Amino acid sequence: MSSTVATPAAEPRTNYLNVDYGWKSWVFSTDHKRIAIMYLITIAFMILVGGSFAILVRLELATPAGDLLQSETYNKIFTMHGVVMVFFFLIPGVPAVLGNFLVPIMIGAKDLAFPKINLLSYYVFLVGILLTLTAAAMGGIDTGWTFYTPYSSTYSNGQVALAAVAVFITGFSSILTGLNFVVTIHKMRAPGMTWFRMPLFIWAHYATSLIILLSTPVVAITIVLVALERLFHVGVFDPTYGGDPVLFQHMFWFYSHPAVYIMILPAMGVISELISAFSKKRVFGYPVVAFSSLAIAVIGFFVWGHHMFVTGQSTYAGVVFSVITMLVAVPSAIKVFNWVSTMYKGDVWMTTPMCFAIAFIGLFTVGGLTGIFLGTMGLDIHMHDTYFVVAHFHYVMVGGMVTAFWGGLHFWWPKMFGRMYPENMGRVSAAIIFIGFNMTFFPQFILGYMGMPRRYHFYPEEWQVLNLLSTAGATLLGIGYLLPMVYLPWSLKFGKVASKNPWGAKGLEWETDSPPTTFNFDKVPVVTEEAYAYPEGARHQPEAKVV
Amino acid sequence: MSSNHPHITPLKTYFAVFATLIVGTWLTYWVAYKDFGWLNTPVAMAIAIVKAGVVVLYFMHVKWQSKLTMMFAAGGFIWLFTLFAFTLQDYWTRDWMPIYK
Numbered sequence: 052m053s054s055t056v057a058t059p060a061a062e063p064r065t066n067y068l069n070v071d072y073g074w075k076s077w078v079f080s081t082d083h084k085r086i087a088i089m090y091l092i093t094i095a096f097m098i099l100v101g102g103s104f105a106i107l108v109r110l111e112l113a114t115p116a117g118d119l120l121q122s123e124t125y126n127k128i129f130t131m132h133g134v135v136m137v138f139f140f141l142i143p144g145v146p147a148v149l150g151n152f153l154v155p156i157m158i159g160a161k162d163l164a165f166p167k168i169n170l171l172s173y174y175v176f177l178v179g180i181l182l183t184l185t186a187a188a189m190g191g192i193d194t195g196w197t198f199y200t201p202y203s204s205t206y207s208n209g210q211v212a213l214a215a216v217a218v219f220i221t222g223f224s225s226i227l228t229g230l231n232f233v234v235t236i237h238k239m240r241a242p243g244m245t246w247f248r249m250p251l252f253i254w255a256h257y258a259t260s261l262i263i264l265l266s267t268p269v270v271a272i273t274i275v276l277v278a279l280e281r282l283f284h285v286g287v288f289d290p291t292y293g294g295d296p297v298l299f300q301h302m303f304w305f306y307s308h309p310a311v312y313i314m315i316l317p318a319m320g321v322i323s324e325l326i327s328a329f330s331k332k333r334v335f336g337y338p339v340v341a342f343s344s345l346a347i348a349v350i351g352f353f354v355w356g357h358h359m360f361v362t363g364q365s366t367y368a369g370v371v372f373s374v375i376t377m378l379v380a381v382p383s384a385i386k387v388f389n390w391v392s393t394m395y396k397g398d399v400w401m402t403t404p405m406c407f408a409i410a411f412i413g414l415f416t417v418g419g420l421t422g423i424f425l426g427t428m429g430l431d432i433h434m435h436d437t438y439f440v441v442a443h444f445h446y447v448m449v450g451g452m453v454t455a456f457w458g459g460l461h462f463w464w465p466k467m468f469g470r471m472y473p474e475n476m477g478r479v480s481a482a483i484i485f486i487g488f489n490m491t492f493f494p495q496f497i498l499g500y501m502g503m504p505r506r507y508h509f510y511p512e513e514w515q516v517l518n519l520l521s522t523a524g525a526t527l528l529g530i531g532y533l534l535p536m537v538y539l540p541w542s543l544k545f546g547k548v549a550s551k552n553p554w555g556a557k558g559l560e561w562e563t564d565s566p567p568t569t570f571n572f573d574k575v576p577v578v579t580e581e582a583y584a585y586p587e588g589a590r591h592q593p594e595a596k597v598v
Numbered sequence: 599m600s601s602n603h604p605h606i607t608p609l610k611t612y613f614a615v616f617a618t619l620i621v622g623t624w625l626t627y628w629v630a631y632k633d634f635g636w637l638n639t640p641v642a643m644a645i646a647i648v649k650a651g652v653v654v655l656y657f658m659h660v661k662w663q664s665k666l667t668m669m670f671a672a673g674g675f676i677w678l679f680t681l682f683a684f685t686l687q688d689y690w691t692r693d694w695m696p697i698y699k
């Protein structure tokens with residue numbers, strides 16, 4: 052290393068980052084914080100992979116003719132976009148990065164309950180990625196991320212079996228993480244950290260972990276059955292062997308609907324933290340928000356048939372699933388109303404994380420409410436498999452989960468790395484993301500309502516204006532996402548050194564060093580107050596505001 | 599964490615469970631050759647459930663665990679039951695509407 056590197060004014064204390072620089076200290080680390088950083092780097096890489104597939108999709112759809120890609124290639128591209136983004140970014144994004152880093156710190160523990168299992172989950176995840184990328188390189192898969200049978204099990208010529216094994220293995224990575232969180236939250240809370248003193252981020256991760264534990268094994272088994280049918284012609288889903296393709300959809304959506312809550316619940320936990328910290332107020336109706344996470348987790352298990360209204364499911368079952376789908380909107384709405392009520396009369400401080408949080412509330416509300424449209428049986432017959440569905444889940448997943456991910460990453464960045472990110476750059480990128488996102492996906496609602504089906508690489512000419520708008524928006528959105536990927540690493544070296552608690556926020560994570568020591572706290576913290584115990588009428592301190 | 603005293607199960611119990619499983623397997627084989635009409639599947643399932651229960655309780659030590667662990671173990675089975683129940687509410691109601699006939 053060069054000897055002219057400037058040293059910061061004060062020599063930093065030993066922390067989890069500078070305690071050891073050897074590569075072995077990273078790849079064999081059982082420190083939950085280091086594992087979180089490894090996940091962050093891996094997931095950032097997967098965002099770039101999945102994002103480049105998205106760019107290809109939007110480029111193809113810029114013109115009505117299918118000119119850029121062959122239809123087979125296009126099928127493979129949107130499948131890879133879905134598989135990579137769903138299994139390698141949306142599902143692990145918040146829990147494996149922010150959750151891994153923060154769950155032990157927020158409850159005052161030294162580490163997760165099973166540090167070695169935590170490391171194992173990372174390597175299992177890595178194996179899943181390698182297999183998926185191998186499947187992509189060896190010819191790819193063209194089934195869509197949903198792997199619907201009998202196409203996937205019988206007719207598709209792609210690397211379905213390999214991709215199935217990859218998804219199966221990746222599932223175990225989330226199961227291990229979920230198991231770790233459940234045991235940690237039950238067993239390792241600091242003295243005084245009662246259940247109703249836990250931050251809502253922890254409640255959200257607890258609910259998410261329960262969903263992971265109860266549903267992921269089902270998709271693992273389902274995907275194994277697809278592979279078995281493909282390789283050995285065991286009759287499960289293919290009618291020619293005596294199977295039933297609709298059974299696949301039941302088993303697949305038993306996991307994959309709850310999976311959207313695996314993606315969004317931790318994001319909602321992040322938003323509760325951000326809204327409270329930057330409004331300087333306790334989250335309005337704290338116990339109700341905590342229980343709404345559990346309610347979403349439980350009710351979310353009984354709505355899966357809303358993906359099957361037009362695929363041969365009985366009308367009676369459709370009605371039952373439709374009614375329960377309306378019910379799951381209640382706890383989601385509770386959260387939205389309570390976040391807004393938290394901001395009311397609070398000292399709202401528009402930092403970058405808060406900009407993302409407010410964007411989340413708007414985008415999630417649009418995404419959630421359009422879900423009600425699709426959960427309505429009659430309307431779904433018109434909108435099924437159109438761009439309306441694509442727009443709906445991108446509003447929930449990208450507008451919701453990804454926005455919350457960026458918000459959380461900025462919020463806890465000073466804690467994770469001890470440096471501040473450039474605040475104005477952050478606000479600019481939040482604005483670009485918000486505008487770019489709406490430009491990309493709002494036209495897709497209109498296109499879908501007009502009947503443009505998803506998963507085709509050409510379309511009638513009269514839809515070009517809206518599609519071009521969407522492609523232009525996607526470009527803007529891409530720039531918005533690339534900006535933090537540049538200035539966040541930049542801030543590691545050039546950012547202002549962060550104090551323990553740059554936001555003046557409540558929570559155990561703000562009482563330890565930035566970045567924390569390997570075991571998080573010098574001595575076991577004792578919790579004596581509720582979560583978010585901001586005094587009545589609290590205001591942000593002027594010196595904290597100059598960030 | 600140190601309050602978890604591992605339960606030591608006498609070997610006798612393990613052999614008894616092993617014997618139960620062997621008898622159960624033999625019973626499954628035996629009933630497979632009998633015709634009980636519509637009871638065929640329920641009978642086979644009942645034997646399988648007893649065998650699985652013995653494994654979970656004794657081999658997997660759930661019998662000596664805390665209430666919380668038992669709840670989690672039971673939760674898995676309750677959720678499996680909901681998967682079956684809500685899937686069957688589709689299959690068993692398909693002929694309620696004339697369109698499916």
Ligand SMILES: [Cu+2]
Binds near residue numbers: 307311354358
């Ligand atoms: Cu769903």
